[in-house]
Amino acid sequence: VLAAMAVLPPACFLAFALVGRSCAREGELVAMQGAGRSGLRLALPIFAAAMLIGVASWPWLSGHAPRAYRNYKIESVRLLHHPEVLLPILAEDPTTSYGIPLAFESIENDEMRSVAVVIRREGTALWLIADSAQVTADLKNLSMNLELERGVLDAEFPDSSGAPSFSDASTLSFGSATLRLDGRELLTPEKRLPKARELTNAQATLLARSDELSARFGYDERARTGFGRAPLLRIALSLAIGFLALLGWILGSKKDQSGIGLWIIASGVCAALWIICERSVFDGAHRPLLSNLLTLLVPLLSVAIVVALPEWLRLLLRTKSEQSAEVQA
Numbered sequence: 001v002l003a004a005m006a007v008l009p010p011a012c013f014l015a016f017a018l019v020g021r022s023c024a025r026e027g028e029l030v031a032m033q034g035a036g037r038s039g040l041r042l043a044l045p046i047f048a049a050a051m052l053i054g055v056a057s058w059p060w061l062s063g064h065a066p067r068a069y070r071n072y073k074i075e076s077v078r079l080l081h082h083p084e085v086l087l088p089i090l091a092e093d094p095t096t097s098y099g100i101p102l103a104f105e106s107i108e109n110d111e112m113r114s115v116a117v118v119i120r121r122e123g124t125a126l127w128l129i130a131d132s133a134q135v136t137a138d139l140k141n142l143s144m145n146l147e148l149e150r151g152v153l154d155a156e157f158p159d160s161s162g163a164p165s166f167s168d169a170s171t172l173s174f175g176s177a178t179l180r181l182d183g184r185e186l187l188t189p190e191k192r193l194p195k196a197r198e199l200t201n202a203q204a205t206l207l208a209r210s211d212e213l214s215a216r217f218g219y220d221e222r223a224r225t226g227f228g229r230a231p232l233l234r235i236a237l238s239l240a241i242g243f244l245a246l247l248g249w250i251l252g253s254k255k256d257q258s259g260i261g262l263w264i265i266a267s268g269v270c271a272a273l274w275i276i277c278e279r280s281v282f283d284g285a286h287r288p289l290l291s292n293l294l295t296l297l298v299p300l301l302s303v304a305i306v307v308a309l310p311e312w313l314r315l316l317l318r319t320k321s322e323q324s325a326e327v328q329a
Helices: 002-027 037-061 083-090 196-201 211-217 221-225 229-252 257-282 289-328
Strands: 073-080 114-121 124-132 142-148 151-157 178-181 184-187
Antiparallel strands (some): 114 124, 178 184
16 A cells, blocks of 8 residues: 555656646647647546546555455454453453454363453454453353443353354354344354354344554444545545646646746645545554655655656756857857
């Protein structure tokens, strides 16, 4: 994403500047003075196509493509004999919760007291997402009550034969267990689902957001609705950047040094708007703002200088030659 954000803006500005300069050379256009209609007719289709591509690809490039909730598996509900094992994890964040679907480990030790739900991704433990202070020690009447951020999950096992177990990563056996989320039954003895994927289809989903996972994996709740508030703001920002790019083309079509300088200034303003709004306002400043600015400003200004330097040199030499000609005259 950072690479795309660093490459696309200078590429767009470079394309607009080259089109503007070529139009200026071929048609002697000065768009700011109203003589650039043919150049605008050439540039507007390019501008429209670039904006359509930018609007369409913006959510994906910025890591917010419309999509459903990401499916991070809650691998196990562990009954731990030593609750103090939880303390290092709980100290980081005891409230976050997120995951799909549910899988329970075998319950073997009736001395275990504390319950913890551990979220895992590709076999690596990421986060403790819920815990319960106590569970009933009697396995014949075991019940768990996990208070999540968006609801209460109840699991009832009337007897030890109904205790949950799982034989492999994809097969679940709940026996006579009943799962409820906010009082709504998700799984009953009459709805035995052997596959974890089928639990997903039965909506056995914990829709509880984890801000930490959001920061780590780019999960954005607003993105699941497609075009929510944030995507619309991004589209508006992309149109503003496109307008400044068009302004850069108009300024780049002028055959003087001030036009090139203004084009570089417009490019810098575009980059500043892009990085400030996208990384700092919408998604939170996970990195220092100066570092974010340098990520885009350095390559953008580098391209701007490389493009403008030959023109500057040409103007400088032409000015000196004209001055010498005037002196000789």
